[in-house]
Amino acid sequence: MNLLDSTINGIPILTIDAPRPDNASAEDFKLGVTNRFRQGADPLILDMNRVIFMDSSGLGALVGCLKLLFKDPKRLPLCNVAPAVLSLLKLTRMDQVFLVYPSVQAAVEALQP
């Protein structure tokens, strides 16, 4: 799975470049985010605009990164979340755990002092 890096105002943004991340890409994602976190990418904005659908292993990877690395949902905000992904977050109540923003800009603004 491709992970694309960019920054706005010095805040790292990671774009998940896979329409339907599966079991294998969930592993890639965990590894990719862990490496970036260790290199100081904290907070890290996850831009999900290319993800159409995510299954339970994708959700597991997302929650794992939050729980084991970033701890605070403010440090790992999500943005541009597709309807199918959002309904999975709702079904599993993860919409109450993650901070979800309508755009990268909105996530960046929320992180500015």
Added chain:
Amino acid sequence: MNGRTSLLLVDDSPEIRLLLGHMLRSWGYEVLVAGGGYEAWDIIEREQPRIVIADWMMPDLDGLGLCKKIRDSVHPGYIYTILLTGRNDQESLIQGMNAGADDFIIKPVNLDGYNELKARLRAGERIIQLWQALQEQNRRQVELSDRLAIAHERLRRELETAGRMQRRLLPPGGSRVHGVSFEWLFIPSACVSGDMLSYFGIDEKHAGFYCIDVAGHGIAASMLSASLNQLLTPEMDGRSPIKRRMPTEPYYAITPPVEVMAELNRKFQIDTQNFQYFTMVYALVNAPSRTLEISNAGMPYPIYLPSNDTAYFLGDGGFPVGIIEQARYESIKFQYGTGDRLFICSDGISECTNQSNEMFGSERILNLLNGTHAMSLSETLRELENVIKKWNGGGEFEDDVSILGIQFP
């Protein structure tokens, strides 16, 4: 190569055999000699020399014919051939190479010619060594792929056995507990499955049932689902979160669904080593009071089909088990009507894609169930099975598929 390289020198002139043979021996070759093509062929078949130096012009079988014979037959190693020739025109060169010669030495071989021959022999040895290395590599590849095939076959058989054992953990289909009918459908994606379901009587008034979907599938997921199956029994072994020992009569207490979820959630938190979590529905039936108490930890919304009304989704989800330590679980409690049905489907159905990558979706399950009032519970599940298999296109499912169907008395 071990020891000296064996070389066959073929020439009808005894002087050349003597002179050149002496020279070749002094370079370290183990030299065999033949005076003609047929004699040479006998030696080749018997001794399998690595290099053959043959005179082009010989009375019986000439060097060209000998090269052809060597190339037309099968040898355990590559035989490098050098033709000794007085001809150095292009046409002869092509003729010789077409016959299978690897190299040429122009006669007469004088002092400079010896050095050239020595260099050409070294080049030949390099090719033989390369050929041998390649052969060895091929042999190892074949051996490796044979061993892989054996290992793969063993794993496949073990997976099949594990799959059969896992199926044995499933309850019998088409049975009743306190008047409540249960039917299920179970299609693992690859022999073993992360899905698990069961139902049971807890005491003379209560029945319980659950569906579990461990995130991911395959061996790790199936091990967790099997151990959950062992844990979630109504037997009072002191470990089951479903029914606990109590010091006073009736000496047990039935755990409400939300507390079952909370306890499992405490027990099975993911950590850096263990990244597994699961979604689950657990429900409790009180037969005399005709009530159902159901809690959903992140499974697709259960579908309730009243006997005389349209189907609807039950509840609004919940935290999966094992990912949020302080998660609070909720349950819905209501009275069921005679003939009402409940369907709990794993996400292997709603997320099953057809050829154009379209997901089956929960709405489609709901709509399908709306047309099943006249069918029996088992007919309904067969119908669901047919539709979902057709949607999947006939092959193996990408994710485990499981459905528990319940009909209330």
